[in-house]
Amino acid sequence: MPKLCDIQQAFAEAIVEGTCQTATAAMAADGSALRSLALYRRLIRNNFVQVLRITYPALHRLVDDNYFGVLARGYIKKYPSTSGDLFLYGRHLPAWLQRIEASPLLVELARLEWACHEVYQAADSVPFPPDRFQAMASADPSRVTIQFHQTVRFLACSLPVHRVWQALQPDATPDVAISLPLPEEQTGLIVVRSCGAVQVIPLAWLEYRLLEALSQGASVASIEQQVREAEAGVDFTRLMTTLLQAQVIAGISLKEGV
């Protein structure tokens, strides 16, 4: 009698790799084994396709159900699930789309949607109290650094993909027309959660780079310096106001020994 682990392994191989011999040998010899395996294969595949549809709703709307199904099935074959928690499934879709040389729009849209997916369930953050800001106003800006909440994602895109994402939201204004292909344009996006809903805030490229530097520990003074040196006009105050309004700041600290 085969062991339970061997039966389970044989079944999984039959479903994923199509090698059915060992699995069918463990199943009733009434001629139904291959049909049963085909049914399970279909149910399992459909479940994963549905998970990807839910995780990547804008991508699904953009490419239509048939093409999305083709993409999803290719991905499922390459990336089996590794958890009983299906919220984690689909993480590698953007990288996989890039690897198969899918349109850059699909790659960027998938990256944005995975960021939205993570942000939606990220740990709750406590808004930074404005009086702490005031307390820091007199500090030496070369020592001041800013920390961001877990609910924030910074995304550098080669296309203004947020316009397509926005137009594909269920509540989007129906008459918004987007001309495709999108022009190549370096764009920075901040993905945040506000009052439970995910928001995507576009920034000019230079603003984004400055913000990214801040998120990686650059001091406020060094950012101010870069702003002064920038050829394109960047309004530092406006940038900081955007951060405050988006409630993405978790803390401000003073670097030691600078």
Next chain:
Amino acid sequence: MSVQHSTPIPALAGIGLRSHHFREILDAPPSVAWMETHPENYFGEGGATLRILERIRGRYPLSFHGVGLSLGSTDPLDRVHLRKLKTLVDRFDPALVSEHLSWSSVGGRFLNELLPLPSTEESLKHVCSRIDEIQTVLQRPLLVENITRYLTWRESTIPEGAFMAKVARSTGCGILLDLNNVYVNAVNFHLDPFDFLDAIPVEAVQEIHLAGFHRFGSMLIDTHGEAICPEVWGLYQWAVHHIGPRPTLIEWDTNMPPLSVLVEQAAQADAILGGCHAEVV
């Protein structure tokens, strides 16, 4: 976070809580006795869904119905998954916590489908030890649900009802009796549904599930995407009279209808439960 104390689930009908109906439930709470949800949908560390669940928990008794623990898998128990479940159970203190008598992963690969175990002594021993372990971690009894199957393992030696009964008696877990699953298996494999129903210990049944299926050629597929069929209502009437009134869930996961349809089906179940209560009185 304040500790909320579990409100017992009455022997009345409840409905599945799905995101599709969140807004409607919050705006105009439907007249149902309780709600059940998949805990995996709330495994995130924060966000709106957890706050919504808190609001709903404040109004309705709650049951957690897991789908991801892979009870019968021969892989080691997924400690991360179990820890997330434990955190959620501690936070929301649901009146019931259930899982499926199935497996869904092997060799670290998850198929995320409820797959049947061969009904053997080896499976029995294995799944009972896993249930013991989970109950120890959760510090509460688990309910275990009978699943649909679309295959027969050649090695199975124990009838399904007897297997379920042995699991309940060995571990002290409760039984979540899914009557649609009993019916679907009976039709697909030309079985008598009462062979299963007569074999399970009445006192262990703590919850009943009712759902709809999809007809796929000659097979019935347990999709939870249709209304409950008359034959399953018939089994339910039998169960309520022979097992007794139990908390009963209208389970609907795909092809989601308006909330009012779930509420109507719950009212139909309540009418049957009410008839039984009246007889008892």
